[in-house]
Amino acid sequence: MNYEQPKQLQAVILDWAGTVVDFGSFAPTQIFVEAFAEFGVQVSLEEARGPMGMGKWDHIRTLCDIPAIAERYKAKFGRVPSDDDVTAIYERFMPLQIEKIAEHSALIPGALDAIAAVRKGGLKVGSCSGYPAVVMEKVVALAKTNGYVADHVVATDEVPNGRPHPAQALANVIALGINDVAACVKVDDTWPGILEGRSAGMWTVALTCSGNALGLTYEQYKALPAEKLEQERRRIGQMFEGSRPHYLIDTIVELPAVIADINARLARGEMPQGS
Structure with missing residues (x-):
């Protein structure tokens, strides 16, 4: 049997705070x-x-x-x-x-629609967090009341090594039955989370405006003048440079377009490890 590169994504692995819930990661x-x-x-x-x-x-x-x-x-x-x-x-x-x-449990505006679009494209939704299991139990329950349920959840104390090690991302691959890490994309608002995805051999998407790096509420983010917002994007992009994300986007709202682009790259034979 010969190895065949994946032609499209099979799963997205989402972080929690700053990515799907708690806009400013407070x-x-x-x-x-x-x-x-x-x-x-x-x-x-x-x-x-x-x-x-x-x-x-x-x-x-x-x-x-x-x-x-x-x-x-x-x-x-x-x-x-x-x-x-x-x-x-x-x-x-x-x-x-x-x-x-x-x-700080509110879903990030637009997250449910973005995740629904990802699921419509046939992808499974895994997740992991820097929170331990006892905290994740409450986070998951609160998210469920707001309409979000991931297909799998891995807390930081459920693996031998947390981020930036790849164990949590890989635990999702195993649990979700994914047959190639290159068919996964890791989405996170922190450099350890992007390194986690990179080390796991996945595509990676860093969030610049939701989450830890910008550190603002959604309302504060929307109120930023265009010039200031662009300055912040550049600053945060420089923060992420060492972890080498494949994509930088403002929030999870832009994820479906990224998924489409990655699928096009996979179809052309590109792999995450090569870029």
């Missing part, structure tokens, strides 16, 4: 600020957004490794934060996250 970022504050350590919202997309323990570890934050922690406790300290912050973060997740 639920995770604000809780990081509050969790550190309960230990008397100041972390800005901008700092909290930096490692977004990683599993939450890894996210806190990365924040604690930032020299400025490590110094603030040392000023408070007389030492830089150890893994045990990270775990203590994480254990405070978790109940705060579960308690407040509903405050």
